[in-house]
Amino acid sequence: MTETQTSGQQADAVDILTADHRAMLELLGEIEGAADAEQRRDLADTVIAEVMRHAVAEEMFVYPAIEKHLPNGAEEVEHDKKEHDDLVQVMKRMEDVDASGAQFMDLVREMERQLRHHIEDEEAEQFPKLRTHIPSDELVTMGQKVENAKKLAPTRPHPHAPHSELFHKTIGAGVGMVDRLRDKLTGRQTG
Numbered sequence: 247m248t249e250t251q252t253s254g255q256q257a258d259a260v261d262i263l264t265a266d267h268r269a270m271l272e273l274l275g276e277i278e279g280a281a282d283a284e285q286r287r288d289l290a291d292t293v294i295a296e297v298m299r300h301a302v303a304e305e306m307f308v309y310p311a312i313e314k315h316l317p318n319g320a321e322e323v324e325h326d327k328k329e330h331d332d333l334v335q336v337m338k339r340m341e342d343v344d345a346s347g348a349q350f351m352d353l354v355r356e357m358e359r360q361l362r363h364h365i366e367d368e369e370a371e372q373f374p375k376l377r378t379h380i381p382s383d384e385l386v387t388m389g390q391k392v393e394n395a396k397k398l399a400p401t402r403p404h405p406h407a408p409h410s411e412l413f414h415k416t417i418g419a420g421v422g423m424v425d426r427l428r429d430k431l432t433g434r435q436t437g
Contacts, residue, residue: 263304263373271362273292274357275358278351295429298337298400299399301330302418307388336356
């Protein structure tokens, strides 16, 4: 995804994550109208990679800020991590299903349903709180960290990997490197 800017200023974490949300939902919408199974698979692989990069960046930099600065932040983060885990489970099942079948489209719709719910929670509740409790220059710095994290993050779902800042900062880049190598070797589309 590309970095966004608002009114001549550098984009902050909220701007970047919101733009990611729009792009992920748009990709999911394109799957329904795809001409054939190969195109559906390519679009699904791209959206899976985008969701993974986005989720890892949130877990590395946004969730620690939520825990630190927001009232009930730890509880909110636990809820978000559970939603990320639910998405990972659906995306993992999608990897093994033929894109020409009805089961694949059922999983796409389930992924979209879960993603929309997660997005609504973040955009309606958490993002406004972040803007209230964190100075704008810190949100811009966080946005830069989010963009950098997405470049190194895994592109495939890993159901047994923890949703933790420590894991992503110590092992996640290596997992991401292996994912990108696998993607290149198999011709998998990841955006």
